[in-house]
Amino acid sequence: MSRIKSKNPIVLVPKKGFEELGVRSFEATYRGKIAQGFVVKKNGKFFAYQNLCKHLPVTLDLEDDKFFTHDKAHLQCHMHGAMFELDSGFCVAGPCQGASLNPLELKEEDTRLVIKIPEALFEE
Ligand code: FES
Numbered sequence: 001m002s003r004i005k006s007k008n009p010i011v012l013v014p015k016k017g018f019e020e021l022g023v024r025s026f027e028a029t030y031r032g033k034i035a036q037g038f039v040v041k042k043n044g045k046f047f048a049y050q051n052l053c054k055h056l057p058v059t060l061d062l063e064d065d066k067f068f069t070h071d072k073a074h075l076q077c078h079m080h081g082a083m084f085e086l087d088s089g090f091c092v093a094g095p096c097q098g099a100s101l102n103p104l105e106l107k108e109e110d111t112r113l114v115i116k117i118p119e120a121l122f123e124e
Contacts, residue, residue, distance in 0.1 A: 003027045007029055010115070010117075011117065014112050015113060018046075020043075022040070024038060025051060026039075037051050037104050052102070069083060
């Protein structure tokens with residue numbers, strides 16, 4: 001599944017077809033800068049994070065849209081294997097153990113998720 005693109009800091013993600021333990025990744029462009037993020041569904045709830053490892057400046061999925069450990073119990077950085085809790089973004093193992101992914105503000109509407117990316121997370 002390819003990244004959802006947005007031309008501003010608000011990203012709209014359709015809820016239709018968003019399965020349990022599914023993920024949608026997105027990329028927003030704002031004032032010539034870019035931010036990446038993703039949203040994951042666990043126990044019927046949605047959690048959105050910046051798509052950026054806490055250890056090195058790379059995306060967790062290394063651009064291939066794979067965000068999970070094999071058992072889908074954790075999110076995983078595919079560079080060095082750091083593992084993060086789905087519902088908190090807390091890193092439980094790996095080089096950045098004890099750090100947390102940056103959560104993104106998420107509002108759930110009837111048919112879509114409205115995710116807001118703070119301006120500070122946009123980079124050249
Ligand atoms: S870059 Fe993510 S764990 Fe090293």
